Amino acid sequence: MQFDYFQMVDRVETFDLEARSLRCHAQVPDSSTIFEGHFPGHPIMPGVLLIESMAQTSGYLMLALAQYERMPFLAGVKDAKLRSFVRPAASLVVAVSIEHEGSGYTVTRCRVEQGGKTVAEASIMLRSLPFPNPELKATLRGFADRIGMP
Amino acid sequence: MTATFKAVADIIAEVCSIEPAKISPASHTIDDLGIDSLDFLDVAFAIDKKFGIKMPIERWMQEVNEGKTAAEDYFVLNNLCSRIDELVAAKAA
Numbered sequence: 001m002q003f004d005y006f007q008m009v010d011r012v013e014t015f016d017l018e019a020r021s022l023r024c025h026a027q028v029p030d031s032s033t034i035f036e037g038h039f040p041g042h043p044i045m046p047g048v049l050l051i052e053s054m055a056q057t058s059g060y061l062m063l064a065l066a067q068y069e070r071m072p073f074l075a076g077v078k079d080a081k082l083r084s085f086v087r088p089a090a091s092l093v094v095a096v097s098i099e100h101e102g103s104g105y106t107v108t109r110c111r112v113e114q115g116g117k118t119v120a121e122a123s124i125m126l127r128s129l130p131f132p133n134p135e136l137k138a139t140l141r142g143f144a145d146r147i148g149m150p
Numbered sequence: 151m152t153a154t155f156k157a158v159a160d161i162i163a164e165v166c167s168i169e170p171a172k173i174s175p176a177s178h179t180i181d182d183l184g185i186d187s188l189d190f191l192d193v194a195f196a197i198d199k200k201f202g203i204k205m206p207i208e209r210w211m212q213e214v215n216e217g218k219t220a221a222e223d224y225f226v227l228n229n230l231c232s233r234i235d236e237l238v239a240a241k242a243a
Contacts, residue, residue, distance in 0.1 A: 125191060
């Protein structure tokens with residue numbers, strides 16, 4: 001994870017096209033200014049960033065399924081549960097699968113695991129739109145390449 | 151009142167927190183009920199799941215924006231319910 005650049009996913013573990021699911025590794029940094037404020041002397045990863053990690057992983061899955069022709073945007077979060085504290089240097093797996101693929105939107109079921117235990121989960125809705133410009137499309141494709149998306 | 155309308159009205163009432171008494175077959179989802187595009191996505195998701203269909207919202211919007219179809223044809227509830235019935239029938243065929 002690179003908090004400063006809002007990049008919450010490090011590398012693909014498994015991508016299953018048939019099951020329409022994706023698992024990614026996400027390494028929480030050892031230190032960050034975020035931990036200095038959240039909270040002083042008691043650093044834990046903010047829940048909104050755990051949700052963002054699920055949204056980004058969902059987005060990568062949608063990008064791949066749409067063959068990088070449409071850009072996903074976070075539209076809604078439901079049934080979010082933050083079950084355990086996540087500390088600096090934690091090694092996480094973010095697992096997402098498609099719950100429903102609608103017209104112009106997709107709903108995913110997501111969870112974040114640490115050591116095989118679910119620490120966060122949510123149902124996430126993303127709408128998809130054509131890329132606003134080819135440069136952004138290339139940038140997103142570069143992000144996907146960085147984590148090893150096909 | 152058709153079963154489809156009853157199901158759609160129930161979904162709209164719950165998803166958008168609208169009093170059921172305000173929802174009629176003649177209601178326009180946007181002009182009368184004030185459902186915005188984000189809430190409509192939630193409504194569409196619930197309808198898709200309830201009826202096991204995929205409403206082609208993007209195509210409908212494109213037709214409306216291009217002037218090929220009036221918005222009322224898709225977004226007044228009795229018309230929306232007719233579209234849903236058509237999609238359900240097409241799926242079963």
